[in-house]
Amino acid sequence: MALLFRLAGRQILRSQNDGLYKFVRPVTLQPSQYVEPAKEGHDERNMKLGRPQSPHLTIYKPQLTSMLSISHRTTGIILAGYAMMFGAAAVGLECPLEYYIEQLQCAEVGPACLFGMKFTLAFPLTYHFWNGIRHLLWDSGRFLSIKEVYLTGWSMLAVAIASAIVLSSC
Amino acid sequence: MFCTMQRYFSKEPPKKEDKKEPPPPKPKMKRFKIYRFNPEGNQNVKKHYMQEYTVNLNECGPMVLDALEKIKSEHDCTLTFRRSCREGICGSCGMNINGVNSLACITKIKTKGKTKIYPLPHMYVIKDLVVDFTRFLDQHRRIRPYLIKNEDKFDEGQEYFLQSIKDREKLDGHIECILCACCSTSCPEYWWHGHSNPPKDFLGPAALLNAYRYIIDSRDSGTASRLDQLRNYYSVYRCHQINNCTNCCPKKLKPGKAIAHLRLFLAGLKKKPKPEMGGTIKSDPEKGVRGNDCTTKKSKC
Ligand code: SF4
Ligand code: SF4
Ligand code: FES
Numbered sequence: 165m166a167l168l169f170r171l172a173g174r175q176i177l178r179s180q181n182d183g184l185y186k187f188v189r190p191v192t193l194q195p196s197q198y199v200e201p202a203k204e205g206h207d208e209r210n211m212k213l214g215r216p217q218s219p220h221l222t223i224y225k226p227q228l229t230s231m232l233s234i235s236h237r238t239t240g241i242i243l244a245g246y247a248m249m250f251g252a253a254a255v256g257l258e259c260p261l262e263y264y265i266e267q268l269q270c271a272e273v274g275p276a277c278l279f280g281m282k283f284t285l286a287f288p289l290t291y292h293f294w295n296g297i298r299h300l301l302w303d304s305g306r307f308l309s310i311k312e313v314y315l316t317g318w319s320m321l322a323v324a325i326a327s328a329i330v331l332s333s334c
Numbered sequence: 335m336f337c338t339m340q341r342y343f344s345k346e347p348p349k350k351e352d353k354k355e356p357p358p359p360k361p362k363m364k365r366f367k368i369y370r371f372n373p374e375g376n377q378n379v380k381k382h383y384m385q386e387y388t389v390n391l392n393e394c395g396p397m398v399l400d401a402l403e404k405i406k407s408e409h410d411c412t413l414t415f416r417r418s419c420r421e422g423i424c425g426s427c428g429m430n431i432n433g434v435n436s437l438a439c440i441t442k443i444k445t446k447g448k449t450k451i452y453p454l455p456h457m458y459v460i461k462d463l464v465v466d467f468t469r470f471l472d473q474h475r476r477i478r479p480y481l482i483k484n485e486d487k488f489d490e491g492q493e494y495f496l497q498s499i500k501d502r503e504k505l506d507g508h509i510e511c512i513l514c515a516c517c518s519t520s521c522p523e524y525w526w527h528g529h530s531n532p533p534k535d536f537l538g539p540a541a542l543l544n545a546y547r548y549i550i551d552s553r554d555s556g557t558a559s560r561l562d563q564l565r566n567y568y569s570v571y572r573c574h575q576i577n578n579c580t581n582c583c584p585k586k587l588k589p590g591k592a593i594a595h596l597r598l599f600l601a602g603l604k605k606k607p608k609p610e611m612g613g614t615i616k617s618d619p620e621k622g623v624r625g626n627d628c629t630t631k632k633s634k635c
Binding site for chain 1: 369371373382430432433434450452453454455456457458459460465466468469472519520522525529531574575576577578580581588590591594595597598604
């Protein structure tokens with residue numbers, strides 16, 4: 165029986181100009197060395213697959229936590245800028261800085277404008293100072309529940325603004 | 335949802351004279367804007383986009399996951415997201431909902447306005463809201479999330495390590511982590527430094543919280559090697575205490591606090607207290623205690 169089938173099968177395969185042989189390809193299995201798949205980094209693999217990076221900074225909600233952190237950095241940069249600016253001014257300008265300050269006082273720019281200028285100088289300092297203390301408290305492992313983080317955050321802001329106002333109005 | 339609809343439809347049509355029948359509730363339509371990305375789309379225009387769906391909240395459960403399920407079953411079956419337990423314990427459904435990372439299954443739908451849903455931020459998107467967790471889980475693996483014992487005089491699988499109730503209570507607030515990655519992917523420092531090449535990467539709040547959990551475990555004796563592993567520029571110190579992590583953790587854990595305490599450990603300002611109890615107990619309680627440094631009475635063990 166089996167022989168019969170085999171013969172018939174062969175007949176079908178051979179007929180029609182080797183028709184079915186086109187699809188049935190004889191294969192010989194050969195052992196070959198195991199090739200370790202190329203080690204890909206996480207990024208390379210994902211980029212090869214064309215996966216996009218999900219949006220982050222643009223969609224994350226601005227919260228007190230992250231906002232106070234970024235402004236701590238910004239005020240730090242501003243303070244460094246002030247230090248460099250005044251340092252350069254002291255070296256580069258002809259007269260000492262006090263002279264220009266007196267000039268400014270004589271120029272009668274109005275108290276509001278003067279206050280504004282003082283405030284822009286004072287606020288980064290007070291903010292960085294008080295928030296720095298907050299960070300120091302955190303570094304000692306305290307005030308790290310969300311309630312406390314928000315409480316210290318708002319009170320720090322209030323104190324920073326208040327002390328900046330005091331500094332700039334005297 | 336289905337039951338309410340069934341109830342609604344199976345009712346006999348109201349007769350004309352019966353005027354007490356309350357009118358059908360006004361549909362509460364709510365729009366959802368969802369991030370979509372199809373990796374099998376046209377190879378040339380493999381782009382992500384935002385798609386909007388409108389759902390009637392009267393026919394939908396209260397949570398964001400319910401709305402997603404409804405959209406998937408009734409509007410668009412190609413919408414892809416991870417979910418399993420639908421009760422905030424498996425950690426599958428972490429996503430960015432209205433700008434904050436949370437678990438869809440325990441986040442209530444806000445009735446007002448549009449709800450925007452994105453995948454977890456700064457991760458590679460596999461499809462729609464599903465992101466690649468490989469690196470996140472690898473970081474978890476690298477902190478060795480299991481007890482390390484120095485002595486080799488215990489029968490693995492046959493004995494329990496003893497721990498006093500007080501020592502065990504110290505672990506509360508750390509063991510509940512479900513590795514949903516909400517915290518790590520909310521952290522700007524993890525966005526910028528979590529992706530550099532290991533081991534020079536910031537491990538992220540989730541892995542560090544778990545590292546801390548094993549460091550303070552009284553049964554663990556690998557504290558020194560665990561701390562040594564973290565003593566580099568990246569692993570811990572990239573955290574700048576932004577506290578986005580603590581702010582969004584759906585299990586109300588405090589990864590930020592754990593990291594601050596890790597740093598105290600690293601600086602030597604905090605030491606691991608001596609365990610109140612040591613030794614092991616046979617897993618068969620009838621066999622009794624073997625450890626000799628068990629300080630309390632046998633019955634208490
Ligand atoms: S710490 Fe919280 S947010 Fe982070 S992975 Fe664990 S459960 Fe999720
Ligand atoms: S406290 Fe640290 S880990 Fe948590 S969000 Fe901030 S920088 Fe990231
Ligand atoms: S489905 Fe399990 S945590 Fe949301």
